[in-house]
Amino acid sequence: MNQTEIMKEPRDCFAVLQLFPEPYRQKVRTALESAGGRGVPDRQPLSIGGASHSRQRYTCGLQEIRFRIGRPVLFYIDGEEWFATEDGSLQKTLQPTLQWIASRKEILQIIQHICRYSMYAYEEELGKGFISTAFGCRVGVAGEVLMGTDGSVKNIRCISSLNIRVAHEAKGIAGVVLPYLYEEKKLCSTLLISPPGCGKTTLLRDIIRMVSDGNRLAGGMTVGVVDERSELAGCCDGIAVNDLGMRTDILDGCLKAVGMLMLLRSMAPDVVAVDELGDREDTTALEQVLKCGCSVLATVHGGSYEELSRKRFLQPLLQAGAFQRYLVLKHCDGTFFVEQVRDGDGQLLASGLACCA
Secondary structure, X not given: OOHHHOEEOOOEHHXXXXXXXXXXXXXXXXXXXXXXXXXXXXXXXXEEOOEEEOOEEXXXXXXXXXXXXXXXXXXXXXXXXXXXXXXXXXXXXXXXXXXXXXXXXXXXXXXXXXXXXXXXXHHHHHHHOEEXXXXXXXXXXXXXXXXXXXXXXXXXXXXXXXXXXXOOOEEOHHHHOXXXXXXXXXXXXXXXXXXXXXXXXXXXXXXXXHXXXXXXXXXXXXXXXXXXXXXXXXXXXXXXXXXXXXXXXXXXXXXXXXXXXXXXXXXXXXXXXXXXXXXHHHHHHHHHHHHOOOEEEEEEEOOOOHHHHHOHHHHHHHHOOOOOEEEEEEEEOOEEEEEEXXXXXXXXXXXXXXXXX
């Protein structure tokens, strides 16, 4: 695929700035600018509270911002860790006398701002360990967990850590692997294998979009997505922030094992997609999906194709030949790529496909 055909959506740092009250917003803005972010006037003004605001895009490789009480504030940009100073500049090494050390007050003010100063209204989301925002970012939280009598998590209070993750899209990156995912215009059930942070969710998102919209290999298909952790679609108030295609239906915040069966009953999908298979309940539901004639797109944590044989919960699927394609993702020198494409028998079809963001 020609590089001009790969459209990487700008990681809109303006979205991140809106999560912070002043004066922290200015610190973050300074950090992004010191990281090489550049302000670009946006074509569309943003409407907040009924008022229209002019805005700029600050584009850089921002991935995460982490706050921990009594610890340095850390920025992760293009896979590298940076320390923030009190004035907002970024340093590669720790500067004890200059460091921005997160306080309980700062974390409380930031989370209150994110919750629109109504923490009670976000109790259910906080109980899941994260908050999805209208800007496509996801804010993970840690702190004191309140358990219910039924053993479920009711809420998290005394929040001590925040992980602000920046959602981004890289449209077109699936184009280089797509020819290996079809046989006679039929989509092969595919499992993406990847260590954390190697772009599996980003790649899966774009595969879903291209399968849903249709592509040069086949027409569009109805795709059902179970987005348990709100990472694929980045839904806020039920509306997807990320583009998963025109024929895609999304169950947001639903357990994968429950959601896959719900989609079968209610949305008649041609394809079912889930991120991060994790236990036998997931694979049992996925077996039912396959019995109904649907193709499956899924991911799992792993470092290699061979590692799958050590995951007990996957064995029934592997023994039944559930997947016709396996994609193994790797990260090397700041580049994410598909190291291997294998067929259902484990035979190598392609290697070294540089397609991931």
